[in-house]
Amino acid sequence: MSEQVEQLIRKEYAAGFHTDIESETLPPGLNEDVIRFISAKKNEPEWMLEWRLKAYKIWLTMEEPEWAHVHYPEIDFQSISYFSAPKSYEDRPKSLDEVDPDLIETYNKLGIPLHEQEMLAGVAVDAVFDSVSVVTTYRAKLEEAGVIFCPISEAVHRFPDLVKKYLGSVVPQRDNYYSALNCAVFSDGSFVYIPKGVRCPMELSTYFRINEMNTGQFERTLIIADEGSHVSYLEGCTAPQRDENQLHAAVVELIALDNAEIKYSTVQNWYPGDENGKGGIYNFVTKRGICHTRAKISWTQVETGSAVTWKYPSCILKGDHSIGEFYSVALTNNHQQADTGTKMIHLGKNTKSTIISKGISAGKSQNAYRGLVRMGSSAAGARNYTQCDSLLIGDRCGAHTFPYIESAHPSAIVEHEATTSKVSDDQMFLCQQRGLDPEKAVSMIVNGFCREVFKQLPMEFAVEAGKLLEVSLEGSVG
């Protein structure tokens, strides 16, 4: 145990804390000492600690935003514990028999192989399964290409110059309430660097960060694509993820240097709470990318989980001729609430952005699209196309669209189309008359509605996403 940590513990004890360092968990509450503790635990260099502390001071001056179309009980930030190490081997379930049968049933419906189920459910597996060798070959291939893909906590030590230069460069510490909090207390996340001119030889997937799966509630991701490089990054998995932490506030920053391209795909399936809206995760995410000259960033997301989602993956189109894309499927069921969309900030000349958003509401859920398209005063010839479709299942749910358009350049063109439709009785009956049961019928109709977005996903992901919708829609008909 480091000197620093020990000092800290003593200090906490003096302050009335009761901390058992062996338990690797901090009591609830947030103050400077907690941040020092987290930083010390990770053995961080001084500059990293300073950065966190600065963010914390900023956070203290900020207020929680209330403009989103979501309602939830006030979060007591002092009742949250800001550090907990992954569960120890002994504490984990010994086999799948000890895991919640509902969860296993869902895994089976999604067709997830057994050994992956064990991994996802956090089973302490003795025989280190196949995928370890998969991971090894995977890492070797990346290394050969010069691609860096590692936990950000590791990057802080191994690539301090890159981290110092880019961390907070796209999402500044004072950007918003949750991002400021993330800056102060972030747990871990991914770091990616693609060297100049390199086309990353495979899709990078958080899935392969097996040992680092448990990144905690304040995940931090930084992806840098150097000039002329290309990378596709997959985040999340379709299996429902449960977590004891109710609040999740992640930050993702993408940097696409000249002529680089980043494709970022997400499938988010956090526990949404039960049919009555009890439990469930609050997901407040800040995702943003910056495009330099002729660079391209494409966000694709399939959002089915969480009790409350607050998320706007955005692009700053700084370089001339750069391109931003946002393809989104957001499904809410039961009592879920989602307020999601994007921001396209056009600064460079002839920049282009496309927004395709598909919102599906079922049960008593509320689903809002919120999108900003800003054409800056230097964005000559910039163009945006937005298509925003909502689909309602049943009549107790809601769909809302909040488009914001700001144009400061006369030659910029913004097109916006929006539709709202229902899964009609006629469509349902056609499917049933062809032998499909109502649940299959709904999922087929909904999948059809999402087709344009699913097309953007990598192949295997698209198939899984389809199945995921089917499972998420269960109980929405009949």
Add this chain to the structure above:
Amino acid sequence: MLTIKDLCASVEDKEIIRQLSLEVKPGEIHAIMGPNGAGKSTLGNVLSGRPGYEATSGTIDFKGLDLLDMDPEIRAREGLFLAFQYPVEIPGVSNMELLKAAVDARRSHTGQPELSAIDFMKMAREASKAVDLDQSFLKRGVNEGFSGGEKKRNEIMQMMLMEPSLCILDETDSGLDIDALQVVARGVNAMRSPDRSFIVVTHYQRLLDFIVPDYVHVLANGRIVKSGDKSLALELEAKGYSWLEDEVA
């Protein structure tokens, strides 16, 4: 195949079908004609189990099963097929996808092995050819942007693939040009078999030149007011329906 006895059915508490009885034996073709609003489509909807169409009394036996006791998808899997008067669009869902799911559902219900994607593809291509639809229609969204006639031919293509035992065609001939009419008739005739029956709803005797029915029934005011053979259709063509209403009264 199908035995309807004293069927009464209503929509939104309004009685539409009144004491209707009808017997369809295996291999037979029955044509149903009658004025607008008589209840022809309603009969098809009740038979196929569309929600909102409620049988208030009477019985329907379908291949020895109590039809009214079955969910609509089960009726379909048992081999009851309705070609819609107004086929609905399902954007983004390809024809192919719907058809594969439909055929899989029917086959697994009847204990047949699932078709491989390749075999299914082959069957689907043949069916589209038989109704003179280009193969590109298989990939397009269900009825999405199809012309009126294309929608009707698409229904017949679905019918061919589902291999039903009882086919109900609700005005499949309406809106078809003369060539398409022949295509549809050829499709139906090719499917005729001793263990498959058809109920063909139409306003035009012309269709019955191509699809020759064993019986023609006139439905008016929710009742079958007259039954006869093929010649009844010719008589209706010449005289209209009013003489029947007088006769019944």
